[in-house]
Amino acid sequence: MRRKRIDEDAGWRAPDPKRDGDPDPQFSRRAFRLTGLRLLRWQRWIAILLLLIVAYLMSNPPDASKPAPATDLDPAGxxxxxxxxxxxxxxxxxxxxxxxxxxxxxxxxxxxxxxxxxxxxxxxxxxxxxxxxxxxxxxxxxxxxxxxxxxxxxxDLAGADDKGDAGTWKDTLGQLTASDILDTTVRKWADAFMGSDSDMLTVLVNDPDPNAWYRAQELGKVTAATIDGGAYLDKGNVDRNERRSDRAALRVTVTVAHADAGDGSAAQSQYSYDLLVADPDGTPRILAWGAPGTGATLREHGNRAPGARPTSGSGDTGAPSEASGGSDASGSGGSR
Known part of the structure; x- marks a missing residue:
């Protein structure tokens, strides 16, 4: 009696299942009123499903990942x-x-x-x-x-003089008609790039990086530099009504005269490049160059020569070093 009196005085009493009910069904009924879901029933089905999944995974463990087959680079024979x-x-x-x-x-x-x-x-x-x-x-x-x-x-291989269809660049705005000033700019670039004047080539590119420089190829004297085609690119300042922009791609053929190693007589060779040009209708600037087909994807100033710029006293017409041999300034069109 004393225990009961103390509990009642403290305001606490033991739960009476008949009076208060089981808390789980109470929670389920409240959840049903709030969400419309019979939570107790779903809890049972979820528990059964989880048990079935666990039993399946224990009886059927996943296969270990199989290593990739090795490639034999030196097979027998x-x-x-x-x-x-x-x-x-x-x-x-x-x-x-x-x-x-x-x-x-x-x-x-x-x-x-x-x-x-x-x-x-x-x-x-x-x-x-x-x-x-x-x-x-x-x-x-x-x-x-x-x-x-x-x-x-x-x-049966095609000859070097049997050129295939050059095609056109993808996702261009419209065809470009070369102006006289654009022809002149391309010729100046060809003279500097194919010749031995790296300083002139660097000035023509007008790279905003004062430490950047571009290597001339020292292949010979340019006798012709022709624009075979051009298109406005969908980049830079675009005028969609006129289908123009301030960035264009050009396909250029350069003819170079050089000494034939056989008898010392002059010989001519042709080279093709794609050029990325800024402001083709105003004061053109050549920003990058690469292999035919790459004009639309060339990165501006992507032909920078690696390493420090050579001084005028040391000259930049020496034998190509590692810096020049792997450089994109060789005209292969890759960007660094």
């Missing part, structure tokens, strides 16, 4: 194929000056000698000779010997 083909070419099989240019992979063939199977490697080599270009296939036995003799197929 490759070296033997190269060496034996060189010996065969030395006998004049494909004409004078025959040389292997590349190994282009191998396939396999299975043969039988009546008692057991044998896997042969069929190797493909590309050969250049005075008689033309060839695809040579040699079959190598497991013990590194030729199976029969090499088989050959002549490769």
């Amino acid at each position: 490759r070296v033997e194929s190269w060496a034996l083909t060189e010996q065969w070419l030395a006998k004049g099989a494909l004409g004078a000056d025959a040389r292997i240019v590349s190994w282009n992979g191998q396939s396999h063939a299975t043969v039988s000698d009546g008692s057991k199977d044998m896997t042969l490697s069929v190797n493909t080599l590309i050969v250049d000779s005075a008689a033309g270009w060839w695809r040579v296939r040699t079959t190598i036995t497991p013990d590194g010997r030729l199976s029969g003799w090499p088989s050959v197929e002549r490769l």
Whole structure:
């Protein structure tokens, strides 16, 4: 009696299930009134579903990730194929000056000698000779010997003077008609780039970085620089009504006269470049150059030569170093 009186005086009493009810059903009924969901029923189904998932994963564990297959860069038969083909070419099989240019992979063939199977490697080599270009296939036995003799197929390659369709750049605004001042700017760029005046080339590009410089290629004297085509690019200040902008791409052919190493007489060679030009209808500036087809994707001032700019006393016409040999200023069109 004393315990009951103390509890009642403190305002606390033991819960009476008959009077107060189970708290879980109470919570479920309240949730149903608020959300319309019979929470207690869903709790049971969710618990059952989770148990089923756990049981399934325990009985069917996921497979461990499989490593990527390794690539064999030196498969059996490759070296033997190269060496034996060189010996065969030395006998004049494909004409004078025959040389292997590349190994282009191998396939396999299975043969039988009546008692057991044998896997042969069929190797493909590309050969250049005075008689033309060839695809040579040699079959190598497991013990590194030729199976029969090499088989050959002549490769019909287009000549350097047989130029394909140049095409047009993608996502341009409209075609550009070159003005006289644009022709003059391109010719000045060609003279500086193909010649030996790196200072003039750097001035023409007008790079905002005072430490940037551009290397001339020292290939010879330019005899012609023609604009084969041009288009306004969808970048810079764009006028969509006029389908123009202040950035354009040009396709340029440069003809250079240089000394022929054979007899000392003058010879001419042609080179093609895509140019990225700023303000093509006003005062044009050449911002970048690259291989044909890259005009729309060239990055402004992407042909900067690496390293410090050479001083006038040291000259910049020396033999190409690592800085110039890998530079995009070589005209290959990549950007740094």
